Amino acid sequence: MTEFGFIEQIRRLFASLPDQGFEGIGDDCAVLPLAGDEALVFTSDLLTEGVHFLRHATTARELGGKSLAVNLSDIAAMGVSPVATLLSIALPQDATQQWALEFMEGYRQVAERYATPLIGGDTTRSEAGITINVTAIGRGPVSHLKRRRDARPGDRIFVTGELGGSGAGLREILAGHLDTPLAALHRNPVPQVDEGRWLGARHEVHAMMDLSDGLASDLRHILDLSHTGAEIDLESIPVAAGADLQTAACGGEDYKLLLTAEASAAERLAAEFRIRFGTPLYPIGRITAQEGLVWLRAGQPEALDWRGFSHY
Amino acid sequence: MTEFGFIEQIRRLFASLPDQGFEGIGDDCAVLPLAGDEALVFTSDLLTEGVHFLRHATTARELGGKSLAVNLSDIAAMGVSPVATLLSIALPQDATQQWALEFMEGYRQVAERYATPLIGGDTTRSEAGITINVTAIGRGPVSHLKRRRDARPGDRIFVTGELGGSGAGLREILAGHLDTPLAALHRNPVPQVDEGRWLGARHEVHAMMDLSDGLASDLRHILDLSHTGAEIDLESIPVAAGADLQTAACGGEDYKLLLTAEASAAERLAAEFRIRFGTPLYPIGRITAQEGLVWLRAGQPEALDWRGFSHY
Numbered sequence: 001m002t003e004f005g006f007i008e009q010i011r012r013l014f015a016s017l018p019d020q021g022f023e024g025i026g027d028d029c030a031v032l033p034l035a036g037d038e039a040l041v042f043t044s045d046l047l048t049e050g051v052h053f054l055r056h057a058t059t060a061r062e063l064g065g066k067s068l069a070v071n072l073s074d075i076a077a078m079g080v081s082p083v084a085t086l087l088s089i090a091l092p093q094d095a096t097q098q099w100a101l102e103f104m105e106g107y108r109q110v111a112e113r114y115a116t117p118l119i120g121g122d123t124t125r126s127e128a129g130i131t132i133n134v135t136a137i138g139r140g141p142v143s144h145l146k147r148r149r150d151a152r153p154g155d156r157i158f159v160t161g162e163l164g165g166s167g168a169g170l171r172e173i174l175a176g177h178l179d180t181p182l183a184a185l186h187r188n189p190v191p192q193v194d195e196g197r198w199l200g201a202r203h204e205v206h207a208m209m210d211l212s213d214g215l216a217s218d219l220r221h222i223l224d225l226s227h228t229g230a231e232i233d234l235e236s237i238p239v240a241a242g243a244d245l246q247t248a249a250c251g252g253e254d255y256k257l258l259l260t261a262e263a264s265a266a267e268r269l270a271a272e273f274r275i276r277f278g279t280p281l282y283p284i285g286r287i288t289a290q291e292g293l294v295w296l297r298a299g300q301p302e303a304l305d306w307r308g309f310s311h312y
Numbered sequence: 313m314t315e316f317g318f319i320e321q322i323r324r325l326f327a328s329l330p331d332q333g334f335e336g337i338g339d340d341c342a343v344l345p346l347a348g349d350e351a352l353v354f355t356s357d358l359l360t361e362g363v364h365f366l367r368h369a370t371t372a373r374e375l376g377g378k379s380l381a382v383n384l385s386d387i388a389a390m391g392v393s394p395v396a397t398l399l400s401i402a403l404p405q406d407a408t409q410q411w412a413l414e415f416m417e418g419y420r421q422v423a424e425r426y427a428t429p430l431i432g433g434d435t436t437r438s439e440a441g442i443t444i445n446v447t448a449i450g451r452g453p454v455s456h457l458k459r460r461r462d463a464r465p466g467d468r469i470f471v472t473g474e475l476g477g478s479g480a481g482l483r484e485i486l487a488g489h490l491d492t493p494l495a496a497l498h499r500n501p502v503p504q505v506d507e508g509r510w511l512g513a514r515h516e517v518h519a520m521m522d523l524s525d526g527l528a529s530d531l532r533h534i535l536d537l538s539h540t541g542a543e544i545d546l547e548s549i550p551v552a553a554g555a556d557l558q559t560a561a562c563g564g565e566d567y568k569l570l571l572t573a574e575a576s577a578a579e580r581l582a583a584e585f586r587i588r589f590g591t592p593l594y595p596i597g598r599i600t601a602q603e604g605l606v607w608l609r610a611g612q613p614e615a616l617d618w619r620g621f622s623h624y
Contacts (some may be wrong), residue, residue, distance in 0.1 A: 006409075014420060017430070020396055020429055021395070029432070030396070030432040034346060035346070035348075046400035046401070046433075050438075086356040112329060117332055117336055118322065119354065120336065120337055120356060123318050126360045126363065126441070126443070133358060
């Protein structure tokens with residue numbers, strides 16, 4: 001059973017429960033509208049040793065920072081600001097007290113950068129392997145929320161940074177090269193918190209999500225939920241130095257944002273983004289009414305069986 | 313390092329971060345006051361195989377129910393109602409698809425009983441052992457919130473049910489007797505959601521928490537945070553059939569509520585509780601101005617080095 005197959009079964013099993021005012025499973029975060037134009041959003045990510053990280057290939061401090069960063073990325077993808085997190089961590093006997101404290105220092109460093117307090121969680125013993133769960137809470141105007149289902153035919157598709165660096169870094173780590181710049185990039189993702197909040201405030205941005213499983217996989221969620229298709233110009237995908245095009249399209253854990261925006265406002269949006277952040281908003285294609293994901297090379301469809309990165 | 317030692321270090325490390333409107337670490341839940349007399353509360357619990365459960369000694373369905381129940385108990389202990397949960401689960405290759413679905417059915421059964429939707433989470437692979445994290449969200453009037461720090465000298469101390477049954481059941485499970493009534497009780501805790509909400513609405517209830525680590529351990533948190541002491545009448549502790557007094561005082565995972573209430577209103581409170589729920593509110597002692605926990609037998613102090621149950 002794939003992760004998505006299991007999630008779909010869970011969704012059906014719980015569909016008849018009262019919603020208590022929440023919008024649930026399906027987006028980067030669950031949403032709870034509050035009074036006025038305000039909402040809270042919620043997300044959880046679980047990291048397990050040997051699957052999401054190799055203890056010998058990361059410092060405790062890096063892992064602490066990454067555990068938080070990947071959750072803040074989900075909040076950013078909704079277009080609002082992170083406001084708090086809960087951290088649960090299970091530690092085996094062979095994880096020392098020093099390791100645990102360095103992990104917390106790494107977590108704190110990212111928490112401080114984004115002014116996000118740690119409000120709760122759990123610490124416990126593990127029989128085997130380190131397991132980490134972070135729940136992040138975000139807050140912002142309801143009118144700023146960006147959902148995967150809101151892409152519209154004609155929208156331009158953008159990504160907020162170069163892709164493939166993390167995937168290439170993971171390949172280097174697995175080959176035993178831990179000290180390269182890309183390996184460090186893989187271990188130290190930077191969540192686009194400020195970019196997400198800024199894009200949230202722009203009404204011309206329709207759908208948004210973060211790139212955690214790779215463009216080829218993540219974009220399909222937007223297309224499925226929006227009942228649209230897309231054309232992606234292979235030449236336009238911004239490939240990180242040291243990565244190749246396929247890794248940029250299929251590698252995971254870049255934690256850049258993927259968004260669609262009204263075509264008529266897209267140029268101005270990209271120009272203002274560059275003024276605000278000093279980096280481009282990369283246009284990579286268009287949303288189409290015709291369903292399906294089409295890769296174009298020099299404007300011609302190319303049959304590529306590219307899928308994203310899957311842990312499960 | 314004990315769990316509490318580590319939590320204290322974490323608390324210090326994060327103390328200087330902005331609170332973003334949250335009341336953080338220290339109670340059963342973190343609190344976020346909203347507009348008007350309303351608040352949300354948040355809690356997370358992590359369960360790891362071999363530490364919190366033995367796979368051969370529980371059904372998947374029971375474990376799913378218990379994973380949710382222990383979190384709902386934390387919400388109840390704050391005096392408000394659960395409104396949603398996020399579930400993260402890591403499954404090793406040797407946990408079958410059937411196991412995973414039965415786990416979810418058990419989780420759903422408890423979620424349905426308390427009208428609590430599942431709004432998000434994560435599913436992933438594990439290299440070794442099942443790990444489960446649940447984050448629960450509660451909602452209710454700020455004026456109903458019960459905190460550990462609010463016990464006052466002279467308060468009566470109550471528990472909402474018999475104690476020790478779960479601890480005695482765990483002992484039977486560890487001895488290989490899985491099919492006894494107490495073993496079943498240990499695997500199927502019932503969170504006191506309705507009782508917690510009802511007690512939350514009573515102004516004469518001052519401090520409240522749930523009994524997860526055992527009275528001898530949990531009561532000390534109320535005493536420490538309230539800067540008070542307590543006298544407990546050993547004869548008054550309601551011992552579950554099949555358990556002994558020490559297990560009732562020190563065994564974990566009973567998930568009854570422990571509360572303190574204004575002495576002058578205590579008898580009426582207990583009478584009305586019995587009318588509402590058909591079960592007693594058991595008086596077990598008094599909060600004292602003199603710090604320290606004193607066990608009394610026939611009114612005389614008895615030196616007992618009783619501590620609660622600790623996983624870590």
